[in-house]
Amino acid sequence: MLTIGQWRVDERSGDIARGAERARLDARTLRVLLCLAEHAGEIVSSESLLNAAWGDVAVSQDSVYQAVASLRRLLGDDPKSPSYIETVPRLGYRLIAAVQREAASQPAADSSRMPSAPAPRPSNRSRGIAVLGAVLLLGAAVIFWLLHSRSGKIGATPAHASDTAPARSLAVVPLLDLTEGMKDEEFADGITEELIDKISKIPNLQVTPPTSSFYFKDKNVQVAEIAKSLRVSYVLDGSLRKSGDWIRVDVRLIRANSGFVVWSETYDQPKSDLLTIQDDIARKVAESLRLSLPNSASP
Structure with missing residues (x-):
């Protein structure tokens, strides 16, 4: 997990978050951002960003322009007075926001040495109540889906x-x-x-x-x-x-x-x-x- 300026970036999913704001980057745009973050404070050429995000795929530098423009919109950055991505004329782009990598959380040192107490075995009655509750919940979900899917209130996508x-x-x-x-x-x-x-x-x-x-x-x-x-x-x-x-x-x-x-x-x-x-x-x-x-x- 990275923190870039005020945004937290999940490198695996492409999700970014700032307070209550949430967004998801597509794979190419995420690679552009990660390349800039890896070289934070340095000028990164468009060719380097092309290689990092598109590899051997033949695309023009317009793809880099589009990706950077998309990043600026998502991050709320003003290209005329940037706080995240700075354009360096004829040279490339520079990430000027602070970048921090969050350390993975480690389990407490003494907890790994303590044997865990065996979990109590549930009684037959408890197991029966749990199974009955699961069946009732599943049945309710099926009925809800059937009623609403027929009326067209569920499953409608923006495309449809x-x-x-x-x-x-x-x-x-x-x-x-x-x-x-x-x-x-x-x-x-x-x-x-x-x-x-x-x-x-x-x-x-x-x-x-x-x-x-x-x-x-x-x-x-x-x-x-x-x-x-x-x-x-x-x-x-x-x-x-x-x-x-x-x-x-x-x-x-x-x-x-x-x-x-x-x-x-x-x-x-x-x-x-x-x-x-x-x-x-x-x-x-x-x-x-x-x-x-x-x-x-x-x-």
């Missing part, structure tokens, strides 16, 4: 819940700012709003308003949960990056009831008039979605 959403319904969640230093959040939010505006003009498509979509900004919520909360069949998410004089926006359309990506695209634009870029990218995405979304009654 989205089946009741309108077939042509969509939510655009705020784009992740993955630029160096993450200083383009306002621009990423602007693209998100333009996307909502342009996509909402597609005929017969229901699109959630910005106020609903931006509720999930900086929250680590699964697509199925977002779709369930907003009652939509599709979720559009993406990210913003910059390289020199170019801006890159990646977007993907996810089908909520399966979690599959049904469409994705990358848009590269020269950095010029930012408002024009927002409008142009949103228009292109809306046109692609117009052709990609089903026209049938079911998603």
